[in-house]
Amino acid sequence: MSAACIIPHVDPLADAPLRLEIAKEYDPLVLQFLVNGMREQPIAFAQSQKTVFIHPDLYTSGLPDSIQELHGLCRLHAKATQKRNTSSLRPLLCQKFADLYRQLSHAATFEELLGCSQALILIKAMIILGEDDDQTPYSEAVSYILAGIAGRLWHQAPIQLPQNLSPRHAWILAESVRRTIIMAFLLRSVYSLKTRKYSVRTPFVDALPFDVRTYLWDEGTEQT
Template identity: 55%
Template structure:
C-alpha cells in the first residue's frame, strides 16, 4: 500500500491554499495576504518562519533531526520583532580574530576536506564537482607562498572563477548542486576578501549583495522533502550543512564590512536563522558515535539570536570554533571575554 503523502516529512512553507492554486504565498500569519483577501481558511503544514515558540520554522527543525516528530502539533506564537543592530567601532582585535577565522576556512578544507560548514561524510562517493574544484584551488592557494607575482596571478584567476561559480549557482539544476556552488563561492570569497598581502580593497556593495543573495537562495530553495534514502546522520548533515552555509554567508558579509568600513549591520532575518545547539554532532566521525551523542531533538533548535545571547552570557559549555566565530561576528566578543558556564550544562536556557 502506498505511503500516505499527507504524513510525509515536508519542508513546505507556503500555505495549503496557495500550494493548491499554484500561487506565490507571502506566508503571513495567521492568514497569508491571498487568503485574507479572499476570506478563506489559511492552513500551514509548517508555521511561517517568524511565529514559532523557538523563533524558527518547524520545517528547519525537521531537516534530518527527528523523523518521529514529523506529525507533531505545534502552537505558533508571534514573537516581538527583532531590532536592527549596528556594530560601530568594534575592537580591532575582535575584527582580526574574525577575519583570521574566516581566512582559515579554505586552509582547513584543503587540509582535511572539512571545515565548519563543509562535511565530507555528506557525500557517499566523491565530492561534487564545484566542491572538488574549490578543494584544488584551496590547496593551490596554500602552495603559492609569499611570491607577490604568483599571488597576483592567483587572485586574478580566483576572481574569474568566482564569477563563473556565481553564474553556475544561479543556473543550478538541483538543490544539491546549488549547495555545492554556494560553498565553493564562499570559500573563494574567504581567500579574495581577506588576503594576507596587506592590500585593502574598497568595500563593494556588489560582493555584499552577492553573499546575501546566495544565503537567501539557499533558504528559499531548501527542498520540501528530504530523500528517504538518507541515513539519519546524513540527513542531519545535509540540513546542518545548509544552515551553516547560510550562517557563514552572513558572517563573511559582516566581517567584510567590519574589516573595510569599521561597522556592520545585522538584520532581524539574520538573528532569526535556525541554529542547532548540538554543535558536537558535526565532529562525530561515525554513525555510532553520532547516535551516541544525539540528544533530545525536540529542544535542540534555537534562533541564532538566542544562541549568540547564550554565548555572550556564558550559558554555553564547550565552545567550538564555529561558536567562537559566531560570538565574534554577532556580539563583538572573544571567548576569553565571556563568563565560564557550569560544567554540567551545554546551554542553560
C-alpha cells in the same frame, strides 16, 4: 574588473530574506580575530576537505565538480599564503568565481546548488580577505552577492529531507545548509569590518534553527 571581482548587472538581493539590519562596531582585536578565522577556512579545506560549514560526508555520491575545483584552488591559495603572494591568484579566483556564479543560477539539483554556494563563499573569502590586499575599498556589490547566495539557498532549501537518508546524513545535510547560510552572512560582515570598521547584524540569521548537538559535526559514527 576590480580587485573584489565584482559581477556587474546583478541584483542578488531580489530573492534574499527580509533586509532588516542593525549597524554594529567591534573592538579592533575582535575584528582581527574574525578576519583571521575566516582566512583560516580555505586553509582548513585544503588540508582536510572540511571546514565549519563544509562536511566531507555530505556528498555520498562523490564530491561535486565545484567542491573538487575548490579544493585545488584552496591548496594553491595555501601555498601562496605561505609566500605572502595571494594577489597572484586573484585573476584565477575571479574567473572561477564568475564561472560558478553563473552555474549557481542553473543548478539542476539542490545538492549542486549547495556545492556551488559553498565553493563561492570560500573563493570570495580568498579574494576579499587576502593578507597582501588590505587597501581595497568597500564594495556594496560584494555585500549584495553574498547576501544573494544565502538568500537563494534559503529559498530553495527542501521543506522535507529525503526518507532514504540515514539519520546522520540527514542531520549533516540540514546543518550544512544552515551553516552555509550563516557563513555567507558572516563573510559579508567580516568583509565590512575589514574595509569599513563596522558591519551590519542581520536578525534573519539569528532566527535560523539551531541544533545544540554541534559535536555531531566532528563525529564519525552514525547517530540516531
